[in-house]
Amino acid sequence: MQQRGFTLIEIMIVVAILTVLGTLAISAYDGYIAESRIGTAMKDIRQAEVILTDLALDGELDAIEPTGYASTVLNVYQQDNSLVLAATLPTGATAWNDPWNNPYRYRRNVATNNGFITDSTGAVSNDRTRNNRPQSYDLYSDGPGSGTNDDIIRGCDGEFVGSAGGHTC
Numbered sequence: 635m636q637q638r639g640f641t642l643i644e645i646m647i648v649v650a651i652l653t654v655l656g657t658l659a660i661s662a663y664d665g666y667i668a669e670s671r672i673g674t675a676m677k678d679i680r681q682a683e684v685i686l687t688d689l690a691l692d693g694e695l696d697a698i699e700p701t702g703y704a705s706t707v708l709n710v711y712q713q714d715n716s717l718v719l720a721a722t723l724p725t726g727a728t729a730w731n732d733p734w735n736n737p738y739r740y741r742r743n744v745a746t747n748n749g750f751i752t753d754s755t756g757a758v759s760n761d762r763t764r765n766n767r768p769q770s771y772d773l774y775s776d777g778p779g780s781g782t783n784d785d786i787i788r789g790c791d792g793e794f795v796g797s798a799g800g801h802t803c
Contacts, residue, residue, distance in 0.1 A: 671733035
């Protein structure tokens with residue numbers, strides 16, 4: 635009686651081919667996951683930008699930014715359907731984390747604006763009858779690594795949101 639089957643060499647070749655295909659598939663999958671995380675961070679930053687701009691235009695941004703924290707990096711938290719800016723997690727708030735589980739960061743740029751709303755001359759004002767514009771601020775995610783080139787940032791006064799490595803104003 636003759637037995638039919640595969641030789642050990644044939645089985646080893648099939649296993650090697652499946653290993654190579656599996657490695658390629660995992661690499662492609664990891665790339666898609668990384669791209670989707672960057673896209674999610676960009677969307678979150680734009681969403682926070684809309685909320686902060688709305689609060690600034692309503693003259694309420696000073697209510698969520700603690701006094702004495704100009705140029706200090708603050709974390710962005712969610713509380714009562716709004717944002718809270720604080721160095722540590724406030725009572726009753728939840729962390730608004732990026733896809734890498736780090737909190738989003740906020741810093742008011744006092745070099746260009748020393749207040750919450752500035753008028754066309756640069757003077758600080760919450761008077762809605764004047765030509766006010768929201769103050770300048772940095773809003774960013776630390777990104778997947780520890781370097782600054784992989785941070786996801788809001789730059790150029792909101793004209794750019796994306797990877798800091800590809801950012802020029």
